[in-house]
Amino acid sequence: MSNQSSQVIIGNNVIIGKNVSFGNFVIIYDHVEIGDNCIIGDFVIIGETSNPQASTSPLTKIGKSCVIRSHSLLYAGCTLGDFVHLGNRATIREFSLVGNHCSIGLGAELQGNCVIGDYSRLQSFVSVGQHTKIGRFVFIYPYAVFTNDPLPPSTQLEGVEIGDFTQVSAGVILLAGASIGKFSLISVNSKVGGMFEDDSFIEGNPGRRIGKLSKMPFFNKEGKRHYPWPYQYSTNMPWQGLDFDDWAIKENISLF
Amino acid sequence: MSNQSSQVIIGNNVIIGKNVSFGNFVIIYDHVEIGDNCIIGDFVIIGETSNPQASTSPLTKIGKSCVIRSHSLLYAGCTLGDFVHLGNRATIREFSLVGNHCSIGLGAELQGNCVIGDYSRLQSFVSVGQHTKIGRFVFIYPYAVFTNDPLPPSTQLEGVEIGDFTQVSAGVILLAGASIGKFSLISVNSKVGGMFEDDSFIEGNPGRRIGKLSKMPFFNKEGKRHYPWPYQYSTNMPWQGLDFDDWAIKENISLF
Amino acid sequence: MSNQSSQVIIGNNVIIGKNVSFGNFVIIYDHVEIGDNCIIGDFVIIGETSNPQASTSPLTKIGKSCVIRSHSLLYAGCTLGDFVHLGNRATIREFSLVGNHCSIGLGAELQGNCVIGDYSRLQSFVSVGQHTKIGRFVFIYPYAVFTNDPLPPSTQLEGVEIGDFTQVSAGVILLAGASIGKFSLISVNSKVGGMFEDDSFIEGNPGRRIGKLSKMPFFNKEGKRHYPWPYQYSTNMPWQGLDFDDWAIKENISLF
Incomplete structure (x- = not known):
């Protein structure tokens, strides 16, 4: 000693x-x-x-x-x-x-040749397969898994793509080649393949689009709609202390 | 070398x-x-x-x-x-x-500000979010996840609570603010939110109360009901070698 | 420094x-x-x-x-x-x-007293309970979990068995004592208990046998049936560069 x-x-x-x-x-x-x-x-x-x-x-x-x-x-x-x-x-x-x-x-692990955009957050034990592309301001919760082989085992690797501002909840499994639009939410423990447009609320096993996320009845304690979330949450985000719309216009970000 | x-x-x-x-x-x-x-x-x-x-x-x-x-x-x-x-x-x-x-x-990880009661066992890769409270004699199986954000992302963190003697099976995801009573069992891969009373058998996605755990037909090899489990299992528990009822009375533990 | x-x-x-x-x-x-x-x-x-x-x-x-x-x-x-x-x-x-x-x-973890056959591949964070037996040429994808306690908590440990050439997809949970035949495929996020014969395609929560894997409409980009997979995939396998049937006959491997 x-x-x-x-x-x-x-x-x-x-x-x-x-x-x-x-x-x-x-x-x-x-x-x-x-x-x-x-x-x-x-x-x-x-x-x-x-x-x-x-x-x-x-x-x-x-x-x-x-x-x-x-x-x-x-x-x-x-x-x-x-x-x-x-x-x-x-x-x-x-x-x-x-x-x-x-x-x-x-x-958490990125398995190689992955791209993660600015201000994104991957929580504990997220597993990201090779060739995944994750946008900016994307939050991924514990034990979400990004797969890349559509026919296991094969050499036909297809990475997953996640659009800006999208939220991927705990335990979600994304199938090879899945492509999720911007400003979307995938619910806990869903299994999701295929393409989904912007502003989707996705849930289930297999995951389906329940509707526009911005129209779903997700309200916070003050009774305000929580999505699109950047109006309600800004901790350590570049629009912290600013009006999100003002910031988004300056950054050329269109909502939908 | x-x-x-x-x-x-x-x-x-x-x-x-x-x-x-x-x-x-x-x-x-x-x-x-x-x-x-x-x-x-x-x-x-x-x-x-x-x-x-x-x-x-x-x-x-x-x-x-x-x-x-x-x-x-x-x-x-x-x-x-x-x-x-x-x-x-x-x-x-x-x-x-x-x-x-x-x-x-x-x-396994405890993410901070967690409380785990005596004699509880968390198995491999259990992920416990901040502000979770787990009782005594609780067993949690691999890859169970305790989340704490009801509206991701938000600052509205709500920890999960698990009552004494409850069993949380592999791959279970507990939603923010879930509260599970004592002497309950959550089945493998369930997604569970909300409040559940003591002696619940909880299963599904979303998890529902199937009935009283103590009345479910879970029998061991000797044909005895397995739940409440402390009558059947005592390895390294404080009632090992004792009659569980005697011990429970002394400890002021009421069954239901 | x-x-x-x-x-x-x-x-x-x-x-x-x-x-x-x-x-x-x-x-x-x-x-x-x-x-x-x-x-x-x-x-x-x-x-x-x-x-x-x-x-x-x-x-x-x-x-x-x-x-x-x-x-x-x-x-x-x-x-x-x-x-x-x-x-x-x-x-x-x-x-x-x-x-x-x-x-x-x-x-990944093997919890002890596990047996893994030649040429098998366990991917990231696979969790294998004690007394599991995995055959040869078995591929197991991220976060698959092999449990071994049918009545948690008990001392009645029953390991899982997986037959040769079988594929276990991401997030699958195998229940204590499950026994899966050869040349089978378990779909993503399924929860599987019981016995399954060779050439099974297993899916769901609880997992059921959908049919013979070799008859399922899983086609690769060239339009060929992908299963049995050894005809389509041989990277680092002993039949690489050989005809799989020739190799299998020499090795005394019967298909079904």
Whole structure:
């Protein structure tokens, strides 16, 4: 038993910004860039190779002001934007792109070649198959699963697409190739395949479109309609403190 | 390659009881108390802060005779009772309270501000949202999920409550604010919201009360009714070797 | 911050083959054998004891050419065949047997005393209860759960059995004692108990046999029937580059 300083193993060709803090027992592999003001937790691996035989490693890039929680793992070839938060034991596999201000929850995994738009939040244990595309301001709740093989087993991989502002509830399973529009909500534990237009409320096993989400009787405690949700919720969103319509017009976001 | 002794990093203001054993590469942060006879596994973190900018840490307390399996993680401000068992990669987030004789399975997470009563068992990968209250002698099976947001996303968090002696089967999703009585059983893969009285058998998607659990035709191999289960099962329970009714009277537990 | 070599802690009575590579912060406990050409990742534990009080450890054996990804964990008493791949954070608990050429995905767990046949693949976060028996060439998709207690809680554990070539889709929950024949497919999110004959397509909650899988209208992009799948898929399977029927005859595998 002893009182020691941290042990950080750093490979070749690594660029570390200003004011980056490292936990204990951290491993940074070759060809990694870490932006200013990042916090890297204990037992974290950055730049793990997906091919142990490869002699060179693609660039792994972490933007500024990211928090990488303990025990999490970022494969070589990934890019995290600025202000990204990786929860404990999150895994981002090779060549995934995570936008600015995203958070990836405890134990969640991106299986590789995934794209996540800015300000999206994946909660604990979300499992995202290869080639999934998730838009901006998308929230995904625990244990949602994004599959990609329509005929298991096959080599015919088809990623899922999720439109901006859509909410995917806990335990939802998205079938290979599913495409969900913007400003939609998929209800807890649904199994969803096929294409759904914007503003859909989707529920069931198999999931069907119950109707326009914006017309569904989902009211908050003050008796206001909750959807479209950006009028009711703005915590850490770019329209926080602003009128959502004003912000949306400036950003060229059309509601429906 | 070398043969080394363990590396344990210990912060300030840490009190360690008698006969505590540590694995390798263990990190104990500031302001932690560990009771006598605990076993702390490899790659464990105790007292991780939820706020990397904070200068002081709330007390993290582990009772006596606990087993903390490898790769698990206990945040600052949590309290574990005596004889608690944390499985590999379990995560207990800030300000959670885990009672005596509980076990928290592999990969399971308590998201913070959770309360778990004595002798409860959470199996692998159970995910418990903030502000959940789980009673005593409650068993929760793999991949059960406790949600807390009735209108995602909102700030209107409502924890789930589970009564004493209730069983929550694998893959169950509990909706925000659900309240389940005592001595109940929720069937596999059900999606359950709302309030349910004691002695309920709950099944379906959405979950409905099928009837009194104690009247359901669940018989064991000897042809005896299995519920209320404490008459049939006592492994490591405080009534082991005793008559359950005698014990329950002494403990002031009324059946129904 | 420093640039250090790997730290590998190796117990007594450990036999390591030729050309084995170790990552950083690796722990190999007593009585372990590792075959030639294995790759052991960072933060891996091999031979963890299930009984911290035990004085001796049963043999833990890893065959040749295995890849053990970072953060994964193999308990004492397990045997992995040759060419096995353990994904990041996989856990294999005590006395499990994993056949040659298997892969166990990220975060997946075998809870102990499990048997997995050659060439089977468990994807991310599959949870396999004690005493499960999985055949050869079985593919199991994310978050499938194998339970083993028919009357929770009881001591009447009944493992699940899965026949050769069967596919278990994402989110499936198998009830204690379920027995699934060969060349079958269980659809996404089904809850399945009881016995099912070979060539079954199983779907629903509760899961029912919809019909013979080989007669179901599952066609690939070229318009061919996808099942029995070995005629359409052979990546890394022993019949790759061969005619499946020729291979099957030689191997004494009868279709139905």
